[in-house]
Each structure stands twice: as structure tokens, then as C-alpha cells.
Amino acid sequence: MKVAIVHEWLDTYAGSERVLEQMLAVWPEADLYALCDFLPDRERAFLGGKMPRTTFIQRLPFARKRFRMYLGLMPLAIESLDLSGYDLVVSSSHAVAKGAITAPGTLHLSYVHSPMRYAWDLQAQYLRESRLDRGLKGAYARWLLHRLRLWDHASAARPDAILANSRYIAERIRKVWRREAEVLHPPVDTDAFMPVTEKQDFYLIASRMVPYKRVDLAAAAFRRMPGRKLVIVGDGPQMPAVRAAAGDAPNITFRGHVAKAELVALMQNARACLHIAEEDFGIAMVEAQACGTPMLAFGRGGSRDIVRTPEDSDTPTGLLFDEQSPEALIDTVERFEAMRAFSPAACRANAERFSAAAFRQGLRDAVARHLRHG
Numbered sequence: 001m002k003v004a005i006v007h008e009w010l011d012t013y014a015g016s017e018r019v020l021e022q023m024l025a026v027w028p029e030a031d032l033y034a035l036c037d038f039l040p041d042r043e044r045a046f047l048g049g050k051m052p053r054t055t056f057i058q059r060l061p062f063a064r065k066r067f068r069m070y071l072g073l074m075p076l077a078i079e080s081l082d083l084s085g086y087d088l089v090v091s092s093s094h095a096v097a098k099g100a101i102t103a104p105g106t107l108h109l110s111y112v113h114s115p116m117r118y119a120w121d122l123q124a125q126y127l128r129e130s131r132l133d134r135g136l137k138g139a140y141a142r143w144l145l146h147r148l149r150l151w152d153h154a155s156a157a158r159p160d161a162i163l164a165n166s167r168y169i170a171e172r173i174r175k176v177w178r179r180e181a182e183v184l185h186p187p188v189d190t191d192a193f194m195p196v197t198e199k200q201d202f203y204l205i206a207s208r209m210v211p212y213k214r215v216d217l218a219a220a221a222f223r224r225m226p227g228r229k230l231v232i233v234g235d236g237p238q239m240p241a242v243r244a245a246a247g248d249a250p251n252i253t254f255r256g257h258v259a260k261a262e263l264v265a266l267m268q269n270a271r272a273c274l275h276i277a278e279e280d281f282g283i284a285m286v287e288a289q290a291c292g293t294p295m296l297a298f299g300r301g302g303s304r305d306i307v308r309t310p311e312d313s314d315t316p317t318g319l320l321f322d323e324q325s326p327e328a329l330i331d332t333v334e335r336f337e338a339m340r341a342f343s344p345a346a347c348r349a350n351a352e353r354f355s356a357a358a359f360r361q362g363l364r365d366a367v368a369r370h371l372r373h374g
Contacts, residue, residue: 001087003030006078006097009057010039013046015186015283016113019359020091021046022187023111026360027090033081035074035096038064055080072144075099075151091159098162099155107370111184111363114169114280115176119148141324153177161370163363166281166302182366185305187359188286188351195348196268197293202229203296203333203348204270206263206284207277209236214276214298214324219246219313219347221326221333226251229334230274231266233258267291272336275303276324282306290351292344294318296332308350310339315346 005275006029007020024030024047032052039047055077057063057070071079078096083089084103091097091110098110118126123145126135132141156162156177164170164181203222208211214285215232219242222230226249232242233255246252258266264287267273273288274296281302285295289306297303299320307318319336336342352358 002085003027003088003090004083004086005030005092006033006081006083006089006091006100007032007034007052008093008095008097010037010052011067012039013043016092016094018132018189019111019113019186022356023090023092023363024048024050024357025356026363028089031086033083034180035077035099036063036067037187038067046298053081058116071095071148075148075155088371090363090367095154096155098159099151101158107161107367108159109161109163109367109370111165112169112173112181113165113186115156115172116148116152119145119152120176121172155328161289161366163366168301168304169280171342183305184359184362184366185354186281186283186356187356188283188290190286190290190351193254193264193267193287193290197344199271199293199344200269202231202270203272203274204231204233204266204288204293205274205276206233206266207244207275208234209238211238212277213238216242217276217326217329218246218247218274219243219252221329222252223247223249224326225330225333227302229253231255232268233263263300264291272296272318272333272342274329275326276329277301278324279303286351286354289317289347292347294336294347296321296329296336296340298324306350306354308346310341316342316348317347317350318342369372 003021032050035055036058037052037054057077062371074096078099079101086106089102089106089108093110094113095116102108132138156179158179162181165186167183170181170183173179205218207215230252235256267288268291270293272294275285276298278301285306295307295318297307299322308316310316319332321332
């Protein structure tokens, strides 16, 4: 088969680039396309020397630093790609890549990280945080997002099949695009995390300190549980609010930014890891499970796919709570300590469902299935 892979843009090696890396591992001979490529040389190794074919966005003024300001032109740019002559097109999409135009005989499989949140359910928050919720600039931004929604919904009909990275994202796809999506969880480098059986007497939350992560709730909860230790790793603009929620509680330790090896050691030795945000997926939860560590997580978003609870498994790997509040977390910690039914081996086995090898095989199977029934 002649294969093309369409990626959104290349400017850093992050979550969607890890997906791209595994796509290139499945189809090393594929041609690579992207809206623009400003990836630093030090982060290009995962491309295996491949140079992507880019669009006119690459050559626009100030694009190297501010290509996102051309969001309104990105649908036109992605539609300008010449993908004729390919048997298979695989797109990795969180904005416009799924809107690539393919020939009638081409199978287009789109792996969707999320529909554009800033154009749909998070529009009001996006406009408010960008200070575009009033005035002429605000009116233009609302008009632009309206046009993006129309294009986004129409172009969602173009892929022959859609893969979502979690059941949560599949539900969002059904809501905004009225399309059914299969679930294929993103790849996690589980080999980089080894399980530890003997746990120490502390709980761990590792996160960027931004509002939606709700780390302040963990601090407030453990301030009310002086007999239980909490280690908080990370930094960010929400740190003052988190420290205020912790007060001067001696059982809460702030570690700030730590090296990866130290973070892995903390995840390996923690009694349990906490996750209070509502995430599309949540790779950090899988990494903790790969360390043999149970999760106590908010039960919305990707945590429902990752954490096996006593209600749905004979080998549970954690507990979910239904409310983002200190009271809900306190209750969950107490239930967790009373149960003592979580084995490091079960946590590790659960994490293997999300390995890079499992992702590659799932991708191959999806393509084969749709080619067979095409």
C-alpha cells in the first residue's frame, strides 16, 4: 500500500507526537504531511529522518513563533494537501487534520485526540481566558469560532473511520459530530516504569498547577487528614492557591519540579497516586499503574477507561469518586485503606493494555478490518 500520515503541526515532542511516532513505526515507508514543521533539531529523532511535506502556513509571517494565530486559515491549508494516489491515509487530529481530502478509493482512518474544545464546549472559557469575551476582537473571535464549528462538523464526514483515544472522547465525537468512533487508547511507554511491591506510607499527586487539575482539593483534603502524608510534585500559576489550601499542614510536602527518575521513584513507592482532573485520557495514570501503584481518581474522562474498580473487576487497580471535592477524596482514601484489595501485579498488568505495542497492533487491526469491509 501507498500510505500517507497527516499530522496537525510539529513544534514539540508531546502527547500527539508520541502517537505519530508509533504510526511511523507501523508504516515507516509512509509519506508524512503537516500544516507546518518548526520542531527543534534536538526533538526530531522520533521522525527517523523523515521530513514532512508542509502547507503555506509554514511560510506565513511570524509563523515560527505564532502559527496558532492562523487557526482560521488551517482548514484551507489542510484541504490544500494533495493526497491523491494513496491507498491509505491516517490522520492524527486534535484540530483540522481529519478534514484532509482524499480520493474515492482511499481509506482514510482518523485518530482523534479530541474535537476542537475551544470551538465547542469550552468556547466561553477560551474566550474569557484569552480576554476575547468582549469588544470588536471578541466579536471577531466568536464569528471565527462559529465558522470553524461549521467546517469542523462538515469535515467530520470525510474520514471513513474514526478512532477515539478514550470512551470519553468517543462520547464527545458522538455529541458534536454525530459520528460513531471506535476506541483505541494512546500508546504509553510502560517499559520505562517498573513496578515496586513494597509501598511506603504516603500518597502522591504529580501535576501542572493549573486550575482544572484541582490540586488544591487534594491539599485541602489532606489538611483535614493529619495522620496521612501527601507529596505534591509540580509547579505552575495555581501554586499559591494550592499552598493556601494546604496551609501549614506538616503532613503535606511540596517537591516542586523533580527529575524524571525521581518522579518515577515517587510513583513506585507511593501508597496510591491521586488524579482529580477531568482528562481526555490521562497518561500519568497509566504510568502510575505501570509502577504497580493504585489510582484514586475523579470518575469522569479517561479515568473510567484506565482504572479498574472493585465494581467492574476481580482484580481492581484503584477507586473512582464522583465529585471534585475534599469530602469525596477523604471518603475515597478511607475506603481505599479499609479494602486493602489492590495488588501491584494487577496494576502493572492493567497498564500493559496501554503499551505502545498494544497501540500498534490495535492500529493495524483497525486498518485491516476497514480494508476488509471497505
